[in-house]
Amino acid sequence: MPLNQSLxxxxxDEVEFTVExxxxxxxxxxxxxxxxxxxxxxxxxxxxFPEQVAPPTFPTTMQIRTSGAAxxxxxxxxxxxxxxxxxxxxxxxxxxxxxxxxxxIPRIADIYARGPNEFxxxxxxxxxxxxxxxxxSRSTLLSRGTAEM
Amino acid sequence: xxxxxxxxxxxxxxxxxxxPKVVKREDVKAYADASGDQNPLHQDDAYARSVGFPGIIxxxxxxxxxxxxxxxxxxxxxxxxxxxxxxxxxxxxMDETLVAKGVVAAKDESTKTVTLEVSAELExxxxxxxxxxxxxxxxxLA
Numbered sequence: 001m002p003l004n005q006s007l008x009x010x011x012x013d014e015v016e017f018t019v020e021x022x023x024x025x026x027x028x029x030x031x032x033x034x035x036x037x038x039x040x041x042x043x044x045x046x047x048x049f050p051e052q053v054a055p056p057t058f059p060t061t062m063q064i065r066t067s068g069a070a071x072x073x074x075x076x077x078x079x080x081x082x083x084x085x086x087x088x089x090x091x092x093x094x095x096x097x098x099x100x101x102x103x104x105i106p107r108i109a110d111i112y113a114r115g116p117n118e119f120x121x122x123x124x125x126x127x128x129x130x131x132x133x134x135x136x137s138r139s140t141l142l143s144r145g146t147a148e149m
Numbered sequence: 150x151x152x153x154x155x156x157x158x159x160x161x162x163x164x165x166x167x168x169p170k171v172v173k174r175e176d177v178k179a180y181a182d183a184s185g186d187q188n189p190l191h192q193d194d195a196y197a198r199s200v201g202f203p204g205i206i207x208x209x210x211x212x213x214x215x216x217x218x219x220x221x222x223x224x225x226x227x228x229x230x231x232x233x234x235x236x237x238x239x240x241x242x243m244d245e246t247l248v249a250k251g252v253v254a255a256k257d258e259s260t261k262t263v264t265l266e267v268s269a270e271l272e273x274x275x276x277x278x279x280x281x282x283x284x285x286x287x288x289x290l291a
Contacts, residue, residue, distance in 0.1 A: 023183070026179075026182070026183045027183040027184065029179070029183075030176070030179040030180045030182070030183035030184070031180065031183075031211075031214040031215065031218060032170070032176070032215070032218065033218060035221070035222070035227065037227065038227070049228075053227060053228075055214070055217070055218070055227070056217050056221065056227060056230050056233065057210060057213055057214045057217050060184050060186075060210050061183070061184055061185055064184070064185040064186060081200065084209075084237070085208075085209040085210065085237055086236065086237060087234065087235065087236045087237065088209065088210065088213055088234070088235055088237075089232070089233065089234035089235075090232070090233055090234075091231075091232050092230055092231055092232060092233075094228070095227055095228045138234075
């Protein structure tokens, strides 16, 4: 069944997220990071950062909640067993560091069909405690075979 | 911190990195735990077979993380990465070797940034598969 096109532009509840040291270290080790600025606060400070730095793709750890809100929205009609991750973008305004308190309002930026597949674009503008945008995440989920032919 | 790589030292067409990584089951499990993406497609072979794959596949974001690390290792400064956008175009199975590549596609004198055409490739049955293609990274150089 096709996705509900009328949800284009829909916003979901704001997600709040603190960049925790343990998760940054765990994430950095999981992706094989060996640059000490991602693992050691002192090394990060020596390199001129205020704290241990989160790897550039770390905002994906927020995505389970930002994209998650749309994915489970019963009005959207997404069958998660048909979903694959099609595209991902991070527009990075500054590196995230441990202690950052972040907020994002997930939004369905687009829904479109191409051939037999549909594409769901979920955008989250991630802001820090000062309200400044630190990263914009755009995630495109591909729903296999659900387009109206 | 600034990038190690100077803007003037790179030219359009240069391949600036080519970094292999063998995709191991334990690394994909560690990625699932760290990222919170516990989709069984990345952990449970029986489930993966039930949806038509010969075994579990790596997260697209796992490949993107390896590619992104290759970009920031090359630049020498994680803060140099301004934008990265990727398309996931082929699945990656366990024990395959993913090669992250970056080629200079454009230079912008006014901002001292370069746009890299980035990809993640692997060899399967004598053919090159591109797990990530049609993708770019914008990097601020010194």
